[in-house]
Amino acid sequence: MKRRLYNFMQIKQEDHLFYMVDSDGNKVGEITFVPDGEERIIIDHTFVSPEHRGQGLANKLVKEVVQYARSNEKKIVPACSFAQVEFQRVKDYSDVLAK
Secondary structure, X not given: OOOOOHHHOEEEEEOOEEEEEOOOOOEEEEEEEEEEOOOEEEXXXXXXXXXXXXXXXHHHHHHXXXXXXXXXXXXXXXXXXXXXXXXXXOHHHXXXXXX
16 A cells, blocks of 8 residues: 655645645645636646655645635636546536636
8 A cells, every 4th residue: 555645745836836845855746837817727737756656646736726726716727637637536626617
C-alpha cells in the first residue's frame, strides 16, 4: 500500500500557479491556470513528479484551484487532460465548471 505523502507537503500559490513542496522545499507538483476574461480561468497544466505520482497530489492541486475559483467567483475551463477527468469524476465541482 502506498503511503499518502501530501499531508506532509505544503501547497503554495503564486500568480496563476499552485504548487506543492516537500519537507525539504523541493517542488513535487504544480497546476497552472490562465485568466479567460474577467469571469473564467483555464486550467492548462497539471504535473506531479514521477516519484510522487499515485498519491492523490494532482487531485489536491485541482481542489485548490476549485477553492480559488469559488472564492473569486470564477468559472473553470479544464483544458488539461487530468483536470478534464477530475471534473468528470468529482461532481461537487460542477458549480465552478464553465458551461
